Amino acid sequence: MSHSSADSSDSSNFIRDIIDADLASGKHARIVTRFPPEPNGYLHIGHAKSICLNFGIARDYGGDCNLRFDDTNPEKESVEYVNSIRRDVEWLGFHWHSNPFASDYFDQLYGYAVDLVKQGKAYVDSQSADEMRANRGTLKQPGVDSPNRNRGVEENMRLFEAMKNDEFADGEHVLRAKIDMQSPNINMRDPVLYRIRHVTHHNTGDKWCIYPLYDFTHGLSDAIEGVTHSLCTLEFEDHRPLYDWILDNLETPSRPEQTEFARLQLEYSLTSKRKLNQLVTGGHVDGWDDPRMLTISGMRRRGFTPESIVNFCDMIGVTKKDSTIEMGVLETSLRDNLNARAVRRMAVINPLKVIIENYPEDQEEVFSGANHPQNPDYGTREVPFSREIYIEREDFMEDAPRKFFRLSPGREVRLRFAYYITCKEVLRDEAGEIEALVCTYDPQSRGGSSPDGRKVKGTIHWVSAHHAVSATVNLYDRLFTSTNPGAAADFHQALNPESLVVMPEAKLEPAIELTDNAIAYQFERLGYFISDYGSTSDNPVFNRTMTLRDSWAKIEKSG
RNA sequence: UGGGCCGUCGCCAAGUGGUCAGGCACCAGGUUUUGAUCCUGGCAUUCGUUGGUUCGAGUCCAGCCGGCCCAGCCA
Numbered sequence: 085m086s087h088s089s090a091d092s093s094d095s096s097n098f099i100r101d102i103i104d105a106d107l108a109s110g111k112h113a114r115i116v117t118r119f120p121p122e123p124n125g126y127l128h129i130g131h132a133k134s135i136c137l138n139f140g141i142a143r144d145y146g147g148d149c150n151l152r153f154d155d156t157n158p159e160k161e162s163v164e165y166v167n168s169i170r171r172d173v174e175w176l177g178f179h180w181h182s183n184p185f186a187s188d189y190f191d192q193l194y195g196y197a198v199d200l201v202k203q204g205k206a207y208v209d210s211q212s213a214d215e216m217r218a219n220r221g222t223l224k225q226p227g228v229d230s231p232n233r234n235r236g237v238e239e240n241m242r243l244f245e246a247m248k249n250d251e252f253a254d255g256e257h258v259l260r261a262k263i264d265m266q267s268p269n270i271n272m273r274d275p276v277l278y279r280i281r282h283v284t285h286h287n288t289g290d291k292w293c294i295y296p297l298y299d300f301t302h303g304l305s306d307a308i309e310g311v312t313h314s315l316c317t318l319e320f321e322d323h324r325p326l327y328d329w330i331l332d333n334l335e336t337p338s339r340p341e342q343t344e345f346a347r348l349q350l351e352y353s354l355t356s357k358r359k360l361n362q363l364v365t366g367g368h369v370d371g372w373d374d375p376r377m378l379t380i381s382g383m384r385r386r387g388f389t390p391e392s393i394v395n396f397c398d399m400i401g402v403t404k405k406d407s408t409i410e411m412g413v414l415e416t417s418l419r420d421n422l423n424a425r426a427v428r429r430m431a432v433i434n435p436l437k438v439i440i441e442n443y444p445e446d447q448e449e450v451f452s453g454a455n456h457p458q459n460p461d462y463g464t465r466e467v468p469f470s471r472e473i474y475i476e477r478e479d480f481m482e483d484a485p486r487k488f489f490r491l492s493p494g495r496e497v498r499l500r501f502a503y504y505i506t507c508k509e510v511l512r513d514e515a516g517e518i519e520a521l522v523c524t525y526d527p528q529s530r531g532g533s534s535p536d537g538r539k540v541k542g543t544i545h546w547v548s549a550h551h552a553v554s555a556t557v558n559l560y561d562r563l564f565t566s567t568n569p570g571a572a573a574d575f576h577q578a579l580n581p582e583s584l585v586v587m588p589e590a591k592l593e594p595a596i597e598l599t600d601n602a603i604a605y606q607f608e609r610l611g612y613f614i615s616d617y618g619s620t621s622d623n624p625v626f627n628r629t630m631t632l633r634d635s636w637a638k639i640e641k642s643g
Numbered sequence: 644u645g646g647g648c649c650g651u652c653g654c655c656a657a658g659u660g661g662u663c664a665g666g667c668a669c670c671a672g673g674u675u676u677u678g679a680u681c682c683u684g685g686c687a688u689u690c691g692u693u694g695g696u697u698c699g700a701g702u703c704c705a706g707c708c709g710g711c712c713c714a715g716c717c718a
Contacts, residue, residue: 405648
């Protein structure tokens with residue numbers, strides 16, 4: 085397509101290098117990956133990076149990628165999230181080999197835990213959470229052994245079974261791995277494997293009152309599925325020794341390996357499910373799919389294409405370096421894709437009426453406008469014209485600088501596809517506000533060029549007043565004013581009060597489809613737009629997906 | 644001397660001892676009935692730093708500096 089599109093087939097990274105080596109050495113004959121979200125929130129742009137990595141590798145190496153729900157904490161999880169996650173992954177264009185829940189493995193996981201107990205490598209601890217915390221030590225001081233650490237296998241077996249059989253209250257006991265309370269790695273100081281939680285699970289219902297923790301569950305789930313490369317983010321690096329310890333001490337059907345990469349950080353955005361949840365529940369946005377949210381569902385509603393997101397992930401790469409991507413990268417990827425595909429139309433968001441005084445009052449005519457300037461396959465549509473039209477208020481300036489190529493008293497501009505017009509008079513209301521413009525047109529300039537070949541520097545968009553369709557247009561801007569809102573003591577302070585500006589009086593040319601989130605339009609000179617969910621011909625609502633690049637704004641700013 | 648990880652252009656990122664790819668951003672031109680798109684050119688004598696090994700170091704070694712992560716019965 086164009087310069088900024090990355091070709092995933094030749095984009096390599098250190099993880100693909102590892103896979104290449106494993107294939108070359110014969111360690112693996114086939115590659116299996118997994119994308120393991122916890123269904124406790126909606127997927128966001130950060131997850132997209134992981135999805136593209138895991139599913140992209142499976143696709144490129146002819147292997148499989150599973151969509152596995154890491155659902156070991158029933159208190160926070162729900163089927164609403166499960167469904168949204170499935171939908172988002174599919175919408176991005178990826179296909180999973182299987183779609184299991186970690187909770188599907190609870191029986192097997194319990195068996196593995198029993199195995200550890202029998203080997204004397206796990207024990208039931210009856211300390212309170214506070215006692216455990218106190219005995220864990222600190223980052224610099226080793227922990228001390230639990231008084232229950234040397235319980236016999238028989239007693240541990242009896243207690244663990246009793247935990248499972250609902251004989252204890254929440255928090256009374258936990259199952260812990262018996263590793264090393266002196267370890268410099270806190271994760272190895274006898275980590276908890278199972279806790280008691282009397283909570284209904286979205287998948288297993290009330291079958292269990294004990295639930296395994298992430299560290300115990302994850303590697304074993306990988307092993308059960310035959311995952312070869314278990315890819316996760318950097319904060320799990322310290323967990324790898326535990327991941328390995330569990331697999332090294334149990335007989336599993338396969339031996340997966342964990343590799344960590346840096347999570348995505350994007351300027352002006354939040355990628356913490358907890359904080360996104362607060363935006364939703366706090367009413368700061370219109371749900372998880374608010375077009376300002378960088379959730380996959382929000383981006384979809386905003387008008388992002390899956391291709392633009394996947395391409396963005398290819399552009400940013402995969403490394404172990406903490407980094408923050410500039411918004412411009414995402415915006416460029418979006419514009420690139422939308423520029424290639426969007427259907428061109430004219431719409432006026434902030435209308436100013438123009439009366440063409442020498443155009444006959446009862447006359448109408450129709451111009452042909454290309455649906456895409458670089459792609460004739462898109463065809464053309466008819467654009468009606470008449471004596472009264474609307475133009476953008478920003479396209480008129482009374483005291484215009486020389487570099488302003490638009491309408492101004494005495495100046496001539498081209499109406500796209502139509503005629504040259506010259507501004508003759510400015511009409512005002514009692515308050516002195518500009519109400520309308522009186523212009524004349526040059527009948528010789530029909531179609532947008534004149535026989536004398538005179539140059540008209542500016543071309544502006546317009547909509548015939550008589551034929552216009554009224555609509556509401558939502559202008560979205562970044563949700564936060566700070567490049568790193570997550571770093572603020574309270575991210576609410578960084579909320580952008582102008583992240584949504586509603587334009588209730590927009591005028592659209594008639595050839596615009598008014599309903600549901602389907603067709604990506606470019607409203608010429610304004611940006612890319614898409615109809616919002618629930619938009620109807622009675623009440624059309626459009627979301628601005630992205631502005632066009634605006635070099636005039638840059639000139640204007642620099643004076 | 645708690646452990647783990649990271650440091651190549653403003654932001655990303657290739658580079659696997661032979662003399663710093665590419666993208667974004669930015670700047671300067673050209674085309675243009677979207678100040679869009681597109682096209683052309685410019686943009687790291689230098690790889691956190693110091694020293695060492697080598698004919699040769701971003702790549703190997705040592706020290707130092709800076710940043711990130713870890714003390715949930717969260718993931």
